[in-house]
Amino acid sequence: MGGDRIRTLEEFVKVHGVLLAASGVPESLHGQLFHKLSTETFDGGDFFEIEPCEEGRQRRLLLTSDFMPKDSHVFLSDHAWTFRLSDARKQLEQVPGLVERMASLMCVDIDSAGGASDVNVAKFNAVEFVETEIRNAKDKGDDTVRWLELEDLHMDDALLLSLDLPSKFPNLLALSLCGNKLENVETVTQEIVKFKHLKALWLNNNPILLKNDDHMADTIFQGCQSLEIYNSCFTCNFGEWALGFCGGIYDKDNPGFFHETDHPLRGVTLLDLSNRSIHNLINKAFSPAEMPSLSHLNLRGNRLEQNPVGELLELLKGFSCLNALEVDIPGPLGESALEILESFPNLSLLNGVNASKILESGNHVIDSMLQPRLPEWTSEETLADRVVNAMWLYLMNYRLADEEKIDETSVWYMFELYCFIIGASSC
Template sequence: EKYEDFVNVHGVLLAGSGLPVELHRKLFEKLGAENFDGGSYFQVEPVEEGGLRRLILSADSLGKDSDVFLVDHAWTFRLSDAYKQLKDIPGLVERMASLMSVDTDDEDDAVELLSVEDIVEEEFNNGDGIHSVRWLEIEDREIDDAALVSLDLPTKFPHLLALSLRGNKLRSSESVLKVVNRFKSIKALWLNHNPIVDNRDNLLENAILESCPELEIYNSRFTSKYSTWALGFCGGLYDMDNPGGGSLAGDDQLQGITSLDLSNRCIHSLIINQAFSPSIFPVLSYLNLRGNPLDENSTEQLVKHLRGFINLSDLEV
């Protein structure tokens, strides 16, 4: 990739990040070389009291806007998967304990598996009341129908946009509907890998779609109501940390998306309410449409529409 191509594709993101223009080329070079050279300029040292650490400049000097540094993730995880990863990944506990100044030899500090109730309570307490939590994932926790109802999620989180209950033991349509149909603003619902879905209960799906007027994603598939929110999710824009919400058609963040993987989303029409349009995704360069029926658009319509994406250079169908 040439530097000019890098700027053309990522120009909106670069501008939005606030990175000075004079550092754009240096960022391009470091990304290409995977140059994590921060250790030559900074070091972490312990603070005398409290077991804390601080970042200090170890280089002789570092002028303003003179350099840019790449920082890798120490550990990315979903709350429901954290305990299993700590147990299964060699050295992860020790590495995290070292970073956080935690003594792993102290039995009182041993990691314990959070109960479902603990997870829900923690999400509720970490927010600023019932209006703050917009995304909730409770996956692979062996939740059955009675447990789901008893959690009373709609009362605790009435403004949820996304709820994932993957990999549990939900079997009753009545119990699931009793909970789900109280979320009037929900945009994404994942019930994958539950007995109720494995049994292909189409009546449940139809009832959920009818009771949730804004639902755009159901069990990883797009509904006929999908809009820029679902597309933003597939573009990596919306997640637990940035759930989005509201009217997103003019959201500047969407205009920075360069890659969209829409494969196997059960999309019947790509031309719907102008959600997928060049004006909303002006710098889109990669698009994957594999595994979708697209039976509500003719080939001519699709070709004409895709030609409007002037930066699109990689298309999979």
């Protein structure tokens, strides 16, 4: 606001009346807003505080004031960072303290970013971990390990080979190598295909996945034909083990067995299959006969493009206990929430919303359960890389224009408090 040109509240409202109306600022707060803009008063900290949540991956704004009537206050949010897109990385790398400040605001992990690891320490940790798993299995009276998690151990290709995991764990069902430094496709593939009973493999957050891994995936699938989960996605071979994993039956404490038992899914009531890259849902394991008690099913984030809508509807109608369903709308079950409810009259909840409310309101699209997608990074990425990857969750932009340059380059910015608060409304 140009303070040298706008000196009174009347002038302020006259010049910015359209913007005030569009932003929804109540008329009763125009005077308070004018005063805070004129005096550059940023007093949000007197009423709110920022608290980390979701294990430090997000932040939320908490009201610390005892009471705040509706439409009683307006707060200013200053820019924590303003830049042109072409200058973003240069600013992060050259402006002292900027990348650390932005990393803190965005909940980006600073401690593990861009640091070289000690190879000897990594080897010691991995070897010790493997020996501990073998020892724990023997202590339990079981001479076979079926679930192994070697995560975030800074393990490279040479260390993976030296561990000789297929010989030590020939009956392994689930193997997680997430967050290591594996990068040679041939080396990793040759080692993985030695596991003949493997049901699940996680290579997430390894440099190897930054390459084109189609050939690697095909080779692994051919060598491990029992594999049902690959990098958190279902393979075309998924069956009772993958469904049992998503249904809470199989985990590290109960990894299952090499051969399927009779009706292991009978007790499953809640099944979360969201974001599993499922193309074809129709198979022997996913059936009302195998899961007669299923009451809550989440299919969000799966294309299911190999299944005609009619076949999917018929399959799901067979689950007589199903009363809560989550699915993309529009999506594989149809274009409208109303049409889906017509096909499933026994549903109580659709995408977390009461079915009767959907029918009353006539809403066609219901997406109340959508969650934000959080960025992921590897240990090799610098702090600047992590900030650039995470910043899109927080940024907004505008264009500078004058009479000669109507379409100037966009200016991007990030708020200090991420939002503009009126009264007791929340972010």
